[in-house]
Amino acid sequence: MQQVVQEIKNLSIGFTSKKGEQISILKNISTTINKGETVGIVGESGSGKSTLALAMMGYVKHGLFTISGECIYQSNDILKMKNRELENIRGRKIAMIPQNAGQSLTPNLKIGYQIDEALRLHTNFQKEDRDVKISELLNKVRLPSPETIAKRYPHELSGGQQQRVAVAMALAGSPDLLLLDEPTTGLDVTTQAHVLELLNFIAKDTGTSMVYVSHDLGAIAQVSDRVIVMYSGEIVLDGPVRTILKNPIHPYTYGLLKSIPKLTLSGLPNSMSGSQPQPGTIKEGCSFYDRCEFAEDKCKINSPELEFVSELNTSVRCFNHKKLHKKKDEDTKSSKKVLRKLTKNEILDISSVSISYAKQKFIEQLLNKIDDTNPTVKDINIKIDKGETLALVGESGSGKSTILKSIAGLIKAKDGIIKFDKNKILSNDLKKRDANYLRAIQLIFQNPDESLNPNHTVEEIVSQPLKLYFGLSGNELKQKIIEVLKKVRLGEFYLTRYPRQLSGGEKQRVAVARAFAAKPDIILCDEVTSALDVSVQAAVLNLLQELKVDFGTTYIFVSHDLAVVKAISDRVAVLYQGRLCEIGPSESVYKFPSHPYTEVLLGAVLEPDPDIKPKLVAEDIVEEKPPEKGCSFQGRCPRLLGQICKTDVPPWQIDENGNAIRCHIKINDLKNQQISN
C-alpha cells in the first residue's frame, strides 16, 4: 500500500453569482496524491486547475468558498484549519512554486537573505547551519557559484535562474508536497527544458511528491508519473502518463492531443470546435457535449460519472470510452498539408537591415546619425516570395519582433532597405509611407485583449481599415464587415459585441478579420497563438492557412514555438541575438544538418510524449547583448571550433536542400557530427 500524502474527497468550490445562484468552479473532485509521486494537472484556462492546486495548500481565493468536500493532509482537513495551523503546514510541509518567479521574489532583498528567511521560518537551524544550507540549496538547483548568486538581487538573475531560486526556496523546508503552478510557462524553450530536467532530478533525489499544474502537455509529459485532465471544473481523465498521452480514452483529451502541433508531424494539426463552457452554464448532461465528436443523445441529459477502467488503471468520465479505447492511432498521421507551387515572385526584399535601440547622444541627434557599432539587429537579408509563409524563430531577445516592427514601419531601421513588390522602397518613417503600402502590410498581435479596443464593438473594430483605406460607409460598409466576419467564421450577431463578451479564440478571429479587411498583401503575425489555449490555437492556425489559400496572402510569422512554426511555415529563419543563423525551407531546417543553435532549439522542444526526452546540448545562459565580433552564438555554442568563432563572422553555406547556415564548421562535417550524436 502506497503512502498517501494528500487525499481530496468530493471537493467542490464555487462562488455566488449576482443573481444569488451558487456556481461551482470545481465539481466533486476526488483524488489522492501518493508519496514520491508526480501528478500533472492539465487543462485549458478556466478549467479549475489552479483553484485545485491552491485548495491543496488550504487556500481558497477571495470570493470563492468551499461548497462541500475536504482536503485531507495528515488526517486533518486543511480547508477547515485556522491561519495559525496553516502556517505550520505551508512552506514546511506543502510548498508552492509560482508561475512567475521574477514577481514572487522581493525585488529589494538579496537572494541569500530571501532563502535564509525561508529557512528561518521553516527550520530550526542556527545561523551557521543556515549559511551552509543556503549554498547547499543553491547547488541543488544547479546555480553556478552559490556564493555570488546569494549576494545578488533578483533582477540581476535571468528568468531561468529566478525560477531556480524559487525552487530552492520551496525546498528550504524539505516539504512533503510541492505544488508547481505553471512554473515554466514564461521561460524560453531551452530554459524550460533545463528547469524541467532539474525538477525531475529533485523529485527522484528528495522523494518529494509534486503536483505540476500546466496547460502544456509537453511539459506535463516530461515530469509526471500520473496525469489528471480537467475540463470545466471536473476531472475527466486520471491515470498513468503513458496511458493518458498514448491512449487517451476521453474524447476531450483525444481531441486535445490531436490539436497540438508536433515536430514529428508535418502539416497543421486538427482543430477542435467550440470552446470551454462558462462556469454555471451547463445545467445537465456532459460538460463536453457541445464539442464532442462522439456525443450521443444520452450525453446531453445524463452527466457521466468518473468510471475506473482497470485494464488501463485509469478513471474516465465518459459513456463512450470503450469506443475510443478500440479506436487506435489510426488517423494521427493523416494531418493535412497544403502543397503549393511557389512561383518566384518577390514581394518583400529586406536587405542588410540593422536596427539599434541605442539612445542617441545630443550631438548625434543634431547630426541625425546613430553611432552604434553593435546594434540589436544586424545584417538581416531576407527575400520573401508572394504567397509564402516565412517564420522567424528564436528565443526572447532574438530580435524577431523588432524585425517585424521595422517592416511595419513602427521602428526605424538604422541601416538597410526594405523593398516592397520588387522595386518600391518602403520608407522607414511610418508617416512618409504611401497609404497603399500601409494597407498592403497588416499586423496581427499576440494578445487580442491588448490589440482590440475594449470600448469598441466588433463592428467598429472591423470597420476601421474599411473606412480608412476604402472610404466605405453606410450599408455598403456594414455588408462588407459581415462578409469579412463570415470569412473568419463569425456570424452577423457578433457585430454588436464588445471584446470582453468574446472568448480568446473569437477575439483573435476578430483581430484576423481586421487585418484581412484591408485586403493586405503581407500579414505580419506576432506570436498570434501564444496567448491562446491549445485547442483554440489549432483552429486559428487552420483559419490562417485557409485564408491564405483563398487570398494568396504572404505571412511573416514570428513565434518561439518550433512545433507551431513547423506546422504553418514554408520557410524558416532562425535568429539569435538579432543575427540570422539559418534560413531555408522548413522541411530541411528541421532536418540535419542544422546550425548549432537550431540544433539546441530543436533539442529542447517538449513533445507530449513521455518517451521523447528533450536533448539538452547547451547551457541556458542568457546573454545580455550580442558579441562585438565573431559568431553571434559563440557564447553558448556546443560545437565551438576555437578562436575563429570569436574573431570572424561566419560565412553563409548552402546545402543541397537550399538550406543556408551561417557557421564556420563545414556543412558536411556538421551533418556528420549531428548524425553521429
Added chain:
Amino acid sequence: MTLVIKQEKPKSTFSKIVEIISTMASRPSGLIGLIILVFHVTLAITSPLYAPHDYKAIDPSLMLQAPSSEYWFGTDSLGRDVFTRTILGGRTALTVTFFGSLIALLWGGALGIFCGLVGGKIDDVVMRIIDAFLSIPWILAMLLIVSLLGTSTIVLIPALGFFYGKGIVRVARAATHDVIAKDFIVSARARGHGNFSIIWNEILPNVRDAIMVEGAMRWSWMLLGFSSLSFLGFGVSPPTPDWGLMISNARGLMSFAYWAVLAPIFGLSSLIIGINLTADAFAKALGIDRSTKAPV
C-alpha cells in the same frame, strides 16, 4: 454541434445613461448624493417662483429676527428674509461652477490627452508649466484677475475653469499613458491613422470615464473655491444672494444670530456633499476606483 448564443441588442446612449444612474442609485451613498444634487438643482431652477419674500427688501425694523412662522430661518442684519436668500443663494454658484467645470474638463482633458499621446519634449515642457501653475496659490491669482477684470460671470467662469483644469490635465495624461502602450494603438498607428483619429476613436473612449469622474470631483472643489471668493467679497456682488457672501456678512453676529450663518452653511455643505457622493457613485458605476488614487 449547436451553439446557443444569447443575442444582445446594442445599447442606445440613453439606455446606457439610465443603466449608469440606476447602478449609482443602487448604493445608499449614491442614492443620497443623487437626491441631494437633484434637490439643489431643482431648487436653483424653480426657487424664484415660490420665494416667499423679496430677497433684497431691506427693513431695519426686522433686523436679526429669530426664526418664526413668517420668517422660517429668521432675518439678517439688514432685516432680509434668510430663507428666501438661502434658497436663491445657490443659483449663481451652481451656474458659474457648472460651466466652469465644463471648461476645465474640456481644456484639461484635451491638453492631457495630447501630452500623453505626443510625449517627449513637448510633454515635458507643458507638464513643467502646469506644475509651475500648481505651485501658485490660485486664490491670489484669482483675486488679481477679478480685481483687474471685475466680478462678472463672464470673467469668473473661464478664470475658475482655467485654474481647476490643471488637475484634470494630469489625470487625463496619466489615463492616456495607460492606454497608449496597448497594441490597439500600435495597430492603429501601423494602419496609418492620423493623430486626431487615434485620439478620437481609440483613446477617448478609454479615458473618457476617468476624465468625467475627475471633472465631477473638480466641480465640488470649484464650488468651495467660488464660495471662498464670495466670502472674500470677490465673487458675487451684493445684493445678489450667495451663500459665501451670506456667511461672510453674518459671521460677526454668529454668537447671537446663529440662524443667519447656519442656513447658508447648510446649503453650501449639503450641495458639496451631494456632488461628492454623486461623483463617487458615478466613478464606481463606471468601474473606476478613486480610493486607490491620491488626489492631485
